[in-house]
Amino acid sequence: MTPSGASAQQPPSRRIAEDLRRQIETGTLRSGAKLPSERKLAEQYGAARNTAREAVRLLAEQGLVTAKHGSGVFVRTPQRLFRFGSDRYSLKNRETGLTPFRLEAKRQGKVARIEVPSIERERPPADVAERLGVPADDESVVHRENHYFADDEPVQIVSTYLRWDEAQGTLLMQRKTGKDGIYGRLQDLGHVMTRVRDEISARMPTPEEAAVLELLPGVPVLEVLHTSLDQDGVPFEVSRYVHRADQTGLLYELPVEQED
Amino acid sequence: MTPSGASAQQPPSRRIAEDLRRQIETGTLRSGAKLPSERKLAEQYGAARNTAREAVRLLAEQGLVTAKHGSGVFVRTPQRLFRFGSDRYSLKNRETGLTPFRLEAKRQGKVARIEVPSIERERPPADVAERLGVPADDESVVHRENHYFADDEPVQIVSTYLRWDEAQGTLLMQRKTGKDGIYGRLQDLGHVMTRVRDEISARMPTPEEAAVLELLPGVPVLEVLHTSLDQDGVPFEVSRYVHRADQTGLLYELPVEQED
DNA sequence: TCTAGCAACTGGCTCAAGCCAGATGCTTGA
DNA sequence: TCAAGCATCTGGCTTGAGCCAGTTGCTAGA
Numbered sequence: 001m002t003p004s005g006a007s008a009q010q011p012p013s014r015r016i017a018e019d020l021r022r023q024i025e026t027g028t029l030r031s032g033a034k035l036p037s038e039r040k041l042a043e044q045y046g047a048a049r050n051t052a053r054e055a056v057r058l059l060a061e062q063g064l065v066t067a068k069h070g071s072g073v074f075v076r077t078p079q080r081l082f083r084f085g086s087d088r089y090s091l092k093n094r095e096t097g098l099t100p101f102r103l104e105a106k107r108q109g110k111v112a113r114i115e116v117p118s119i120e121r122e123r124p125p126a127d128v129a130e131r132l133g134v135p136a137d138d139e140s141v142v143h144r145e146n147h148y149f150a151d152d153e154p155v156q157i158v159s160t161y162l163r164w165d166e167a168q169g170t171l172l173m174q175r176k177t178g179k180d181g182i183y184g185r186l187q188d189l190g191h192v193m194t195r196v197r198d199e200i201s202a203r204m205p206t207p208e209e210a211a212v213l214e215l216l217p218g219v220p221v222l223e224v225l226h227t228s229l230d231q232d233g234v235p236f237e238v239s240r241y242v243h244r245a246d247q248t249g250l251l252y253e254l255p256v257e258q259e260d
Numbered sequence: 261m262t263p264s265g266a267s268a269q270q271p272p273s274r275r276i277a278e279d280l281r282r283q284i285e286t287g288t289l290r291s292g293a294k295l296p297s298e299r300k301l302a303e304q305y306g307a308a309r310n311t312a313r314e315a316v317r318l319l320a321e322q323g324l325v326t327a328k329h330g331s332g333v334f335v336r337t338p339q340r341l342f343r344f345g346s347d348r349y350s351l352k353n354r355e356t357g358l359t360p361f362r363l364e365a366k367r368q369g370k371v372a373r374i375e376v377p378s379i380e381r382e383r384p385p386a387d388v389a390e391r392l393g394v395p396a397d398d399e400s401v402v403h404r405e406n407h408y409f410a411d412d413e414p415v416q417i418v419s420t421y422l423r424w425d426e427a428q429g430t431l432l433m434q435r436k437t438g439k440d441g442i443y444g445r446l447q448d449l450g451h452v453m454t455r456v457r458d459e460i461s462a463r464m465p466t467p468e469e470a471a472v473l474e475l476l477p478g479v480p481v482l483e484v485l486h487t488s489l490d491q492d493g494v495p496f497e498v499s500r501y502v503h504r505a506d507q508t509g510l511l512y513e514l515p516v517e518q519e520d
Numbered sequence: 521t522c523t524a525g526c527a528a529c530t531g532g533c534t535c536a537a538g539c540c541a542g543a544t545g546c547t548t549g550a
Numbered sequence: 551t552c553a554a555g556c557a558t559c560t561g562g563c564t565t566g567a568g569c570c571a572g573t574t575g576c577t578a579g580a
Contacts, residue, residue, distance in 0.1 A: 011533060018467075037560060048535045053561085061321070061477070063464045070542030070560050081461065090517040198512045201341065202462035202480045202505035204323045207278075217321070220462045220480035220505070245462035245480070252458045254514045257350040271563060297530060308565045313531085330530050330572030 012047050016055035019045075024064055024075055035065065035073040063218040063246065081249040082108060082155060089196050089228075099181045101148050101156075110150040116175045118145045121164055128161045131197075131227045132238045142167040144182070147212060154213045157242040162186075166236075183228075186237060191230040198252075199225040202245065209242055219246045272307050276315035279305075284324055284335055295325060295333040323478040323506065341509040342368060342415060349456050349488075359441045361408050361416075370410040376435045378405045381424055388421045391457075391487045392498045402427040404442070407472060414473045417502040422446075426496075443488075446497060451490040458512075459485040462505065469502055479506045 010018070023029040036044065041052035056073055059065040067073045088100040105112035122143045129136035144160040160182065162172055171177045172185050183193060205213065205221045213221070224241040243250075270278070283289040296304065301312035316333055319325045327333045348360040365372035382403045389396035404420040420442065422432055431437045431445050438444060443453060465473065465481045473481070484501040503510075 013533075021467075039560090048537095050536085051534060054533080056561090061464060062466070067561060068543085069562065071544080072560060083459070086512065086514060087517065192518075193516050194518075195513065195515055199343070200460060200482070200510040200512070201508075202482045204321060204478055204480065206322070207281075218464055220464065222460070222462045248461075250460040252346065252460070252512045252514070253455065254346060254512070255455055256453050257347065258452075258454075273563075299530090308567095310566080311564060314563080316531090327531060328573090329532065331574080332530060 012045065013051050013054035013058065016041065016045050016047065016052060017058040020055065020059060021062075021064065024059075029075050031075050031077045033075045035075070037072065060216075061218045066216050066218075079247045082110075082150060082247050083249045083251045084243075086198075086250075086252040086254065089193060091193065105150050108150075111152075113149040113152065115147040115149070116144065117147060118143070119173060119175065124161055127225060128238045128240070131225070132161060132163065132235050134163060140164050142173060144172075153247070155244060155248060157209065157212055158239055160237065160239040162237055182237070186228075189236075191228075191234070191236040193228050194231045195229040195233070197227040197229070198250075199227075200250065205242075213242075213244045215244055216246075219244060221245055222248060222250065224250070272305065273311050273314035273318065276301065276305050276307065276312060277318040280315065280319060281322075281324065284319075289335050291335050291337045293335045295335070297332065320476075321478045326476050326478075339507045342370075342410060342507050343509045343511045344503075346458075346510075346512040346514065349453060351453065365410050368410075371412075373409040373412065375407040375409070376404065377407060378403070379433060379435065384421055387485060388498045388500070391485070392421060392423065392495050394423060400424050402433060404432075413507070415504060415508060417469065417472060418499055420497065420499040422497055442497070446488075449496075451488075451494070451496040453488050454491045455489040455493070457487040457489065458510075459487075460510065465502075473502075473504045475504055475506075479504060481505055482508060482510065484510070 020029070020035065029035065035041070035056070038049050038052045038056060041047075041055070042049040045052065056065065056067065060067060060073075064076060065073055066076050082104070084100075084104060088104060099114075101114065102112045120143055121139050122141055123139050124132065124134060124136055124141040124143075126136050128141070132141065134140040140163065141161045142164055144162070146158040146160070147154060148156045148158065162182070166186075166189055167173055170185060170189075172182055177185055180187070187193075201223050202220050203223065205215050205219075209215070209221060215221075222241075222243040222245050224239075224243070226237075226239045226241060227235050228237040230236050280289070280295065289295065295301070295316070298309050298312045298316060301307075301315070302309040305312065316325065316327065320327060320333075324336060325333050326336050342364070344360075344364060348364060359374075361374065362372045380403055381399050382401060383399050384392065384394060384396055384401040384403075386396050388401070392401065394400040400423065401421045402424055404422070406418040406420070407414060408416045408418065422442070426446075426449055427433055430449075432442055440447070447453075461483050462480050463483065465475050465479075469475070469481060475481075482501075482503040482505050484499075484503070486499045486501060487495050488497040490496050
C-alpha cells in the first residue's frame with residue numbers, strides 16, 4: 001500500500017517527531033510525562049536508534065521536550081512567565097526602596113538574589129556607545145555586570161553601562177550603591193529618569209549565556225537594549241538585558257498618542 | 261601531551277564547532293563566506309563526517325550559519341532589523357492613510373504586501389478570551405488571520421480577534437475594511453484606541469510557523485499578544501503577532517511615571 | 521554558438537554498532 | 551536495619567558506511 005497523507009514522503013525521523021508531537025498536543029503524553037526511551041522508540045517504529053534520537057532532538061529544538069541524561073526524555077512543563085512590566089521604571093516604585101527586579105520578584109512571590117560578578121572601566125560596544133553618546137574607541141564607560149536569580153534559578157543577565165566621567169570615584173563604582181540603587185546615585189548627579197527607550201529582539205543564546213542561565217536546548221533569549229533619558233533628553237544609562245525566554249516575558253502598557 | 265584549556269575534555273563535535281565559531285567571530289570566516297564541506301572538515305579534524313556534521317548543526321542552532329542543500333554552509337549575514345515602534349499605534353499616523361505595517365515598511369524603504377488567508381467566526385483561545393472579556397466556550401469572536409510580507413519576504417503572522425457581536429455584518433468581516441482599516445471601523449463603533457497592552461515573549465516556531473515564515477533552523481520568533489483598550493478602558497481588540505526574530509525587533513519608547 | 525546532459529561536488533538522512541556516563545533500584549553483606 | 555556496591559536502565563557521542571537529492575560547471579554534440 002502506498003502511504004497517503006502529509007506524513008507519507010517525510011523522512012522517518014520527522015514522521016516519528018510528528019507522531020510524538022501530536023501525542024503531546026492531544027494530551028496522550030501529558031506535561032511532565034516520560035517519553036519511551038530512544039531504544040524503545042527505534043524498535044516501535046522499526047528504525048535505528050539514531051533515527052529515533054534525531055526525532056527527539058527535533059522536539060527538543062522546538063522546546064517541547066527536554067532530555068535528562070540517565071533518566072529519560074520528558075514533556076516540558078510550561079513555566080509561569082516572570083513578567084517584567086513597563087512600570088518597572090516608575091519612580092513611584094522607588095518609595096518601596098526595592099530595585100525593579102526585587103520588586104518584580106516580590107510581586108510574584110519569589111526570592112530575589114543578585115550577583116555582581118564585575119564592575120569595570122571598559123570600551124563600550126558600538127551599539128551602547130551610540131545610544132549613550134560616548135566614543136566607542138575609548139574607555140569611556142563603566143560596565144556593571146549583574147546576574148539575577150529568582151528562587152535560586154538564574155533569570156537574567158544585565159550589563160549596565162554608565163559614563164566613566166560621571167561614575168568615577170562615586171558609589172556607582174561599588175557593589176553597594178546605596179539607597180535606590182544606581183538610579184538613586186544618578187539622580188544625585190542630576191539625572192531624573194524621564195523617558196525610556198527599549199529595543200527588543202530575540203535570538204538563540206551564546207554558549208556562555210546558555211551556561212550562566214542554565215538553558216536547555218531549544219530555549220531562546222530575549223534581549224532588551226534599554227536607554228534611560230533624563231529631563232533634558234540626555235541619555236545617561238544604557239543596559240543590555242538578556243532574559244531566558246522560557247520563564248520570562250515583557251509587558252508594556254502605554255497610552256496611545258491622540259490626534260490633536 | 262595532555263591537551264590543556266577549556267576545549268580539552270570537550271567532545272570532538274563541540275571542539276570543531278568552537279573552533280569554527282572563533283573563526284567566524286574573529287573574522288577569519290567573514291559574513292557570507294562558505295565553510296569547508298562536511299567531508300573536508302571531517303578530514304581536517306580527523307573525525308567522522310557525522311561528527312563534523314554535528315558541529316555544523318550546533319552552529320546552525322545558534323543562528324550563526326545556514327546550510328544550503330547542494331551548495332554548502334555559509335556564515336549568516338546579520339539582517340537589518342525591521343523595527344516595530346510603539347508609535348505604530350499612534351492615531352496621528354492615521355492621517356497617512358496607511359496601516360501601521362505599511363507605514364513601517366515604507367519608513368524602511370520596503371514594499372509591503374498583506375495576505376488575508378482567512379476571516380472566520382471561531383471559539384477564541386483561552387488567553388485571547390480572557391483579555392477580550394468574552395466567553396471561551398462559545399463562538400464569540402471573529403478571527404482574521406493576516407500574513408505580512410516586506411519585499412516579498414514573509415515577516416509576520418498576525419491573528420486579530422474581534423467580538424462577534426460587534427463585527428457581525430460589518431466591514432470587519434470583509435477583506436477590504438475601508439479607510440483606516442479595522443481601527444477605522446472600530447472607531448465607527450465608538451472605540452477610540454486610548455491605551456494598549458503588549459505582552460511579549462519569545463519561543464521557537466512551530467513547524468507551521470517555520471513553513472509560513474520560511475524560517476531557517478536556529479531562528480526564534482517574537483510573540484506579541486496585543487490588547488487595545490478604548491476611552492472607557494474596555495478591551496475591544498486582541499491580536500497575536502508572530503514575528504521572525506532574525507529580521508524583526510520591537511521598539512518601545514515611553515514616559516516614566518514621576519513621583520507626584 | 522548554444523545547449524543538453526553528465527560528472528562531481530554539495531548537504532540530508534539513515535543505518536548498525538559501540539563505548540561512555542548519569543540515574544536508579546535491587547541485592548548483599550556488615 | 552542500613553549502606554555499599556553492582557546490574558541495568560537511561561541519554562551522549564562517535565564511527566564509518568551508504569544512498570538520495572540539490573547545484574554547478576564542464577563538455578560534447580547539434
